Every structure is written in structure tokens, then in C-alpha cells.
Amino acid sequence: MSFTVPHSELAQLEDRVRTALRTTDGSALDVLGYGEVTLVLRLRSAAGTFACKRLPVFPDRERFERYETGLDAYLRRLADSGLDVADTELWHTTLPSGRVTAYCVQRELPPHRLCSRLLHTEDDIWAKDFFSRFLDQVDRAVEPTLGLDAQAANWVDVGGKLVYLDVTTPLMRDARGRELLDVRLFFSSLPWVLRDAVRVSMSKSIFDKFYETRGVLLDFLGNLYKERLHDLVPVFLEQANARLSRPITAEEVAAYYRDDARMWELIQRLRQADRFWHHRIRRRTYPFLLPPRVER
Ligand SMILES: Nc1ncnc2c1ncn2[C@@H]1O[C@H](COP(=O)(O)OP(=O)(O)OP(=O)(O)O)[C@@H](O)[C@H]1O
Ligand SMILES: [Mg+2]
Incomplete structure (x- = not known):
């Protein structure tokens, strides 16, 4: 439809x-x-x-x-x-x-039904049920050639159905593991000092996690820290590990979040500086809308 x-x-x-x-x-x-x-x-x-x-x-x-x-x-x-x-x-x-x-x-789907919101407003029973439905969806979808950015802010619960929102960056790979996305274009919002370095050295590892269930789950759990939902980590870990052959540990989640937060923090700061350079020094329009600073 x-x-x-x-x-x-x-x-x-x-x-x-x-x-x-x-x-x-x-x-x-x-x-x-x-x-x-x-x-x-x-x-x-x-x-x-x-x-x-x-x-x-x-x-x-x-x-x-x-x-x-x-x-x-x-x-x-x-x-x-x-x-x-x-x-x-x-x-x-x-x-x-x-x-x-x-x-x-x-x-526009109802903003109060965004799962990162519902995990704040609903109780533990809802959260457990959500996570079990979520695990089913992720497990079914993710493949070595089909990726998912599954953090809680990318799902809306509409009448008990989980609807996935974040499709602007299509995560697909060919049989040899190469990204089908125009990675160069999608990194064009990075300041030029970073672009080549990131493209060459980081892109493979930035994207790897989206193509395997364990990586998707680790990313989801790490992001709960950013959403101030980390109290849910132990419960969700138990549910997730029941399905994984190599369990995820709480320490791994915390370490993952620290690294991820540091990377985005750096990118965000460099972008602000790049925008300043465009406007004030070169007097040119900076071509991207930037989100405001996030507390991490
Ligand atoms: N259809 C929608 N209805 C209501 N809110 C939405 C919708 N799509 C997006 N949003 C809101 O905007 C936020 C960001 O959207 P989305 O995840 O699609 O983009 P993104 O995270 O910026 O994508 P990327 O990081 O890949 O650029 C969502 O977390 C949600 O709050
Ligand atoms: Mg998103």
C-alpha cells in the first residue's frame, strides 16, 4: 500500500x-x-x-x-x-x-508510539514482550547481504505491530561483502579532513555489525545508554543470550557504547567546525542540516 x-x-x-x-x-x-x-x-x-x-x-x-x-x-x-x-x-x-x-x-506515525519512547512510558512486562517480538523480527531479517539499523528509535509500535522506519540508508551487500550503498555520497556530510580516512579505514567495520544478528543486538543494547534506558540492559541481555551461540556480556555493551559515543562525538564536533568554516571564513552555504548536540 x-x-x-x-x-x-x-x-x-x-x-x-x-x-x-x-x-x-x-x-x-x-x-x-x-x-x-x-x-x-x-x-x-x-x-x-x-x-x-x-x-x-x-x-x-x-x-x-x-x-x-x-x-x-x-x-x-x-x-x-x-x-x-x-x-x-x-x-x-x-x-x-x-x-x-x-x-x-x-x-507520520504517532510519535508517542516510538519504541524508544514506549520503553520509558510502559512497564517491564511491555518491555519484555516488545524485546521478544523485536528479536523475532531481527532474527528473520538480518543476513550477510541484508542489514538492519535496529535501534529503538527506528521502530514504532502500531497496534502491537512493530513498524521499521529507518530506510534512508539501504544496507545491502553483494555476495563478496561489498556495500551496495553509495557510501561516498552518504559520507559527504563528513568534513573533508575525515572523508577519505573514514571511507577507507572505517566503513567496513562501521557497517559490519548491521549484517549479523549479534552485532545488531549489541548496537541496540549499547544505544539504550544514549536513550537513558540502560536499566533494561540486564533483562534484555538474558532474553538475547537465550538465542545467541556466543552470549553478549554487560561489559561488552558498555564498552561498545563508549566507543560508539566517542566516534559520533568526534564526527559531530568536526562537522560543527566544518560548518563554521563554510559560513564564517569562506562565506558559503553549508549544505547539511545538523542535529543539535546530544548528551552522551
Ligand atoms: N514515519 C515517521 N513517523 C514519525 N516519526 C518518524 C518517522 N520517521 C522518522 N521519525 C522520527 O525521526 C527519527 C529519525 O528518523 P530515521 O531513523 O528514519 O532517520 P535517521 O536515524 O536520521 O537515519 P540515518 O541515521 O540512517 O540517517 C526517528 O527516530 C523518529 O523519531
Ligand atoms: Mg534512525
């Missing part, structure tokens, strides 16, 4: 985003959520309310079409594995320069 994206309203949203980038004043934007990489904007229209995820600008039509093909394949493979994925449409507009701006658009 899909829906029709309101074209003219999205074009207006993109205008507002461009103004925000030029002026570095984002106050006219209605922010629905923050991820590590993107900002998700809310669009109210006669056809309903939508979550709009702005992608990095594509240098040309071909790069955009490659992304489109990859996204379609990812959505199909996730659905085939039995996962409930939020209906997602890709909207784009071509600039006079030939570059392409695009958004992944989904209907």
Missing part, C-alpha cells in the same frame, strides 16, 4: 530548507526527529502529515537513479523477510545545475 506525495508542498518544504541552510536559521522548520545523520522534517498537508527525510544532494541524475533502485530493492527485501516497513516514497527535484535533491517520505 502506498500514498501520493503532495508535490507542491514538498517543493515548498525544500525552499524552506534552502533558506534555513543559507541563513543558518532553522526556526521555520518543523522537526520531527533527529538521527545521527539526518534531520526528519514534518510536513502538514491536506493529504495528511508526513515525515520527510532529506538525502544528501546527488551530483547528477545517474547517482540519484542508482539510489532509487537500491532503495526499492531494500524495501522489497525487508518486506520479503517478513518485516513491516513504513510505506516509503521517494520524492525528488532536479536543480538547474543537474543536481538532484530528494526526500524519503513516509506518513
Whole structure:
């Protein structure tokens, strides 16, 4: 089931985003959520309310079409594995320069049903039941060629059904383990000093964890610290380890979180510095919307 994206309203949203980038004043934007990489904007229209995820600008039509093909394949493979994925449409507009701006658009799902929220508001019985449904989903979907970024903020519970939201970065590999994603494009929000280093030395290991159940679970558990939900770690560990051949330890989760937090902290600081350099020194528009600082 899909829906029709309101074209003219999205074009207006993109205008507002461009103004925000030029002026570095984002106050006219209605922010629905923050991820590590993107900002998700809310669009109210006669056809309903939508979550709009702005992608990095594509240098040309071909790069955009490659992304489109990859996204379609990812959505199909996730659905085939039995996962409930939020209906997602890709909207784009071509600039006079030939570059392409695009958004992944989904209907806005109820924000209070976001699982990272529910784990705060519901009781332990709900949490245990959630985690057991979650383990089923992850176990079924994840494969060496099909990855999942399964942290709690990427799922919404709609009437007892877990719906997966975070599809903007399609995680698929070929049979030789090479990323099908345009990794170079998706790292373009990194300051140039980091780009090559990260691409070459880190990308393999950054992504590895998404392609095996144990790694996905370790990432999920580590992220509970960021969500201030680490009290749930012991209970969830017991549930997870019942299914893993190599158990995860509490120390491993804590160490994983420290490393992950340090990496994002560094990336975030370098991006702020890069943006400052663009605006103040070179007097040019910085082309990305950055999330605010996160307490880690
Ligand atoms: N369809 C939706 N309805 C309601 N809220 C949403 C929806 N999609 C995203 N959000 C909110 O925005 C947040 C970030 O969205 P999402 O996970 O898709 O992007 P992201 O984490 O920035 O992705 P990436 O890190 O891969 O760039 C979610 O945690 C959620 O709070
Ligand atoms: Mg996310």
C-alpha cells in the first residue's frame, strides 16, 4: 500500500530548507526527529502529515537513479523477510545545475508510539514482550547481504505491530561483502579532513555489525545508554543470550557504547567546525542540516 506525495508542498518544504541552510536559521522548520545523520522534517498537508527525510544532494541524475533502485530493492527485501516497513516514497527535484535533491517520505506515525519512547512510558512486562517480538523480527531479517539499523528509535509500535522506519540508508551487500550503498555520497556530510580516512579505514567495520544478528543486538543494547534506558540492559541481555551461540556480556555493551559515543562525538564536533568554516571564513552555504548536540 502506498500514498501520493503532495508535490507542491514538498517543493515548498525544500525552499524552506534552502533558506534555513543559507541563513543558518532553522526556526521555520518543523522537526520531527533527529538521527545521527539526518534531520526528519514534518510536513502538514491536506493529504495528511508526513515525515520527510532529506538525502544528501546527488551530483547528477545517474547517482540519484542508482539510489532509487537500491532503495526499492531494500524495501522489497525487508518486506520479503517478513518485516513491516513504513510505506516509503521517494520524492525528488532536479536543480538547474543537474543536481538532484530528494526526500524519503513516509506518513507520520504517532510519535508517542516510538519504541524508544514506549520503553520509558510502559512497564517491564511491555518491555519484555516488545524485546521478544523485536528479536523475532531481527532474527528473520538480518543476513550477510541484508542489514538492519535496529535501534529503538527506528521502530514504532502500531497496534502491537512493530513498524521499521529507518530506510534512508539501504544496507545491502553483494555476495563478496561489498556495500551496495553509495557510501561516498552518504559520507559527504563528513568534513573533508575525515572523508577519505573514514571511507577507507572505517566503513567496513562501521557497517559490519548491521549484517549479523549479534552485532545488531549489541548496537541496540549499547544505544539504550544514549536513550537513558540502560536499566533494561540486564533483562534484555538474558532474553538475547537465550538465542545467541556466543552470549553478549554487560561489559561488552558498555564498552561498545563508549566507543560508539566517542566516534559520533568526534564526527559531530568536526562537522560543527566544518560548518563554521563554510559560513564564517569562506562565506558559503553549508549544505547539511545538523542535529543539535546530544548528551552522551
Ligand atoms: N514515519 C515517521 N513517523 C514519525 N516519526 C518518524 C518517522 N520517521 C522518522 N521519525 C522520527 O525521526 C527519527 C529519525 O528518523 P530515521 O531513523 O528514519 O532517520 P535517521 O536515524 O536520521 O537515519 P540515518 O541515521 O540512517 O540517517 C526517528 O527516530 C523518529 O523519531
Ligand atoms: Mg534512525
